[in-house]
Amino acid sequence: MEVIDQLAPERSKSQFDVDAMKIVWAGSQHAFDISDRMARLVASDPAFRKDYRVTLGRKELFKNTLRKAAHAWKRIIELRLTEEEASKLRTFVDEPAFTDLHWGMFVPAIKGQGTEEQQQKWLPLAYKMQIIGCYAQTELGHGSNVQGLETTATFDPATDEFVIHSPTLTSSKWWPGGLGKVSTHAVVYARLITDGKDYGVHGFIVQLRSLDDHSALPGITVGDIGMKFGNGAYNTMDNGVLHFDHVRIPREQMLMRVSQVTREGKFKQSDVPRQLLYGTMVYVRQTIVADASSALSRAVCIATRYSCVRRQFGSQDGGPETQVIDYKTQQSRLFPLLATAYAYRFVGEWLNWLYTDVTQRLQANDFSTLPEAHACTAGLKSLTTSFTADGIEECRKLCGGHGYLCSSGLPELFAVYVPACTYEGDNTVLLLQVARFLMKTVSQLGSDKKPVGTTSYMGRIEHLMQCRCDVQRAEDWSKPGVILEVFEARAARMNVACAQNVSKMPNPEEGFSELSSDLVEAAVAHCQLIVVSKFMEKLQQDIAGKGVKEQLQLLCSIYALSLVHKHQGDFLSTGTITAKQASLVNAQLRSFNAQLRPNAVALVDAFNYTDHYLGSVLGRYDGNVYPKLYEEAWKDPLNDSVVPDGYHEYIYPMLKQQLRTARL
């Protein structure tokens, strides 16, 4: 079969400079270059093949991941890659692995919570991977409630050691990635007990395994917690269980940047403020938002390309059928997802800036913006991960039956992605934190304490409570100012209404708890406003390339208006828009979708994903879907023979009515 670019007609329709858009998506020419180089490096190296992954049993799958991680590390050393390059390379290897936790949690925990001395001792070992570490916080019985952890670290002044112990079954560490089979060390969170007093949860560096033969050290029981969602997927990761039986570690292995225990067993708070720890949290959450945009954009890329290849119904006079992307229902399901991938990309970029800003302020002992930054990142983590998880599954459905095949890439993308809604803070628990912050913000309106950063719109509360949207024709919905104001008004009004309702309750705590569902919705409204406003701010920048800015404007409008439509209940019940205006939103969305249509494929090409990284027959760059689907099918182990294993024992006797006597 001769291969041609089936999507060439789509590509020739596009109205903007795709190469320029690639730079915008990547963030800069520099970022693009690195990404592009690393993606090709991985894609062209047969050692990184991943297409057979779903047929492997757990042990083979895991061993295969160990191999890839080692190979990746070898290449990183051989090519003397920078940290930035190495991290990109790992991204494109596209397989959850112990290295994610080593680099993403273990190293940052030591950096953030270790003293200078501790950093000097441990970081070089970690940087060279002479030790491999994980992040052991969650227990069988406690995840969200970190303060409820049960593992104890009791100081023994006689030996100058901490005794790490798991007093109950539920205190077993449970979930840490990299723990089950690989890590030699862990940052373990445990209740610090000294002098008979419980000082709450602190971090400790604990060696788990022998560096000679990898056996578990005395007192340590460690293993894998078993299979997780999906095929391949997260089962490449050894999320682990860990039980301590009075394990002793030197006192110096408590992470002591913020609190210390002295040789005498005295607990001390250092003058380094606790808030410093928030910096790491902002950093980690920012990467999660960036990951959301990657995951969603991959799914959207697959669904968009396949929707152009797939034709169904509507053939006239024996001509080709309609491309399913031309159905308006397909567009109104797909294009908002495409727009959202871009929206999250830019809010992720902004969070990157926020992280730098927070870090600089912390260094200057300015903690004023921390609560706002904390709420904002918590809210965006929750918003983007929940939406992305649903969005990936919607993309799978948009591909009809074929989306259900592993070779579509979408099932695995979903299964790997969904835990992002849970780890680093359960999304509902996070939104409740945002809500608490917003209620405080509302209660302080009119006082000296002015709302800052992403809440500064609340400073215009009088206006926002009574302003009227003056959309009269559908086209009015293309004005950024109009859109921004309705998002601000909706968020402000919902949060003020919540605050009022809470205040009517016997006491605020009870009110908060009773009304928590409403509060969560108000928090979502606030977070959506942030994304919309950051997208609009991005559009204020100089953006090079023919037609690029126009496309981004279109995407921004589709993002915002699809939310107005989806949440029209909020906008209507707060009186922010009228029913008539709501119906004009639909009309304008239809027109925007039609404008987007010729650019759809080019807009997903701009993500610059290799076929290797996409890992999808449906999303192939060349659109050569059917022959490849057919080819892939035959690779399944079940097709090793025409007559399946088990035929003689189970099928033949059934057909021949000989089951009665069979032993099954």
Next chain:
Amino acid sequence: MEVIDQLAPERSKSQFDVDAMKIVWAGSQHAFDISDRMARLVASDPAFRKDYRVTLGRKELFKNTLRKAAHAWKRIIELRLTEEEASKLRTFVDEPAFTDLHWGMFVPAIKGQGTEEQQQKWLPLAYKMQIIGCYAQTELGHGSNVQGLETTATFDPATDEFVIHSPTLTSSKWWPGGLGKVSTHAVVYARLITDGKDYGVHGFIVQLRSLDDHSALPGITVGDIGMKFGNGAYNTMDNGVLHFDHVRIPREQMLMRVSQVTREGKFKQSDVPRQLLYGTMVYVRQTIVADASSALSRAVCIATRYSCVRRQFGSQDGGPETQVIDYKTQQSRLFPLLATAYAYRFVGEWLNWLYTDVTQRLQANDFSTLPEAHACTAGLKSLTTSFTADGIEECRKLCGGHGYLCSSGLPELFAVYVPACTYEGDNTVLLLQVARFLMKTVSQLGSDKKPVGTTSYMGRIEHLMQCRCDVQRAEDWSKPGVILEVFEARAARMNVACAQNVSKMPNPEEGFSELSSDLVEAAVAHCQLIVVSKFMEKLQQDIAGKGVKEQLQLLCSIYALSLVHKHQGDFLSTGTITAKQASLVNAQLRSFNAQLRPNAVALVDAFNYTDHYLGSVLGRYDGNVYPKLYEEAWKDPLNDSVVPDGYHEYIYPMLKQQLRTARL
């Protein structure tokens, strides 16, 4: 560890007769007895164990399914089970298998489309499983558009045979369950060509494999299409690919109940009306709705029990922490799902009645209610499967991190369930069919043609267009009449608005296509009304048992009001309710949720699911979650050894900086 019923305190709180509720859920004492007996039969037979399923490779997994299917069939024969019992037994074996298609599609296709003679020839073979059949409609290139199928069946008068042929790659049959490895026969849909003319798609019985050695017959290429979503899950099914190279079958193997080809090759339409075929469709869709309620109720059962076991935060004075089910956000996410499981159970029951009604009418040559029955079942299939798929995933998230483990049962439940949104009609395509029917209904209002069945509310269109909801206090939302009317008014107004907007377009086809997203939303509104109204009708019946009816009333209200809240944009934009009334909905929901809370566990106990069928450590009847999670973990193959396979090749050299020289 001593095992006690951790959930006993929950069970003692409940305010109704659980045993009586079990009968209501099952449908009758008879249905309950059978279900209960079959569930226990399966659960107590070690041959039906399923807990290790997720760790099996494809071949082992498939062979294991063959074994179970044979064992099930053996037991069915040994115990002389009735058809009803046998079908329940298969349900509780809980593993997608070729037998589903044999009994669920192959047999019904012959019954529905075969002549008396054909039925007499083929059904006895099928009933004894002397042949095994599947349903081969979908092709690589065509699923939704059945009329676009490419496989040909060309009549050859010389030999009195049809020549079945796959003229293109995309004409390969693709997806049929049971086809890949097991079926000896298939009902194949192909374009009937005789006398040089194409008479469109018809069904043919085609033998695929030798009954002696299972080899593929000449001209037939057949295999499995490869891995699908999830672990275990649907990979127990051999969805297949099938390519014909001029395969000859006797003329008598065309299914000839509705159309025939004569010995001379003349195409004839029999006097049996084509509509008869709709009967089967109503039947199949009714089973899909029933499956939706099973799948959702299983997920809800797991999430409800675990939410009572799981405690997080809120410990006062060292006492136990708060059960997460007591958080209002958890309730407002979970209880509507519980209510929906019941709602779908009853609408399924009603569809069962509808099927009987349609069948009787068909026999009496009364086709008047067919279009309505067709639209209604299409809509309910779409509504219930989409909601259930999302609902299962929401239940998984409600279980926090532990829901991501396969041992929670939820990942596999989801992965097995989601294709229901696609097979038997893509959900969006189905809703568009409903919309088309509704537009026709609206256009006929005022004419002689009165709306029937589920559309009869449209007969009161004048009233519904202008009626006002007179809810003034939250409690007013507990009146069924009030709720029913707002659902009717919303559905009526949305559909009338769509009809008006379509009529403003240059032509109706273009209008329909342009506005199809709005039309789909209006169709959903109509379908939700059906579910609400059937639940209310159920409550009109005599229902025995202390407190049972009260609980059902509560569930019905929660079902309906949670929809009003979720879709408040619809209700507000159509002026059906006011913003004030919308906020009273929330208040009333909070109060209903509080009323439901003490009954939550008993309401899921009423499903009468065995621990085997639930297949979930989190959902165990006795709530003994933590010790069992711990126990399960160690069974993973990765835990066969402390030091993982691959350590020496990949981890040791990494730690010892010896990778440079390693071959990976």
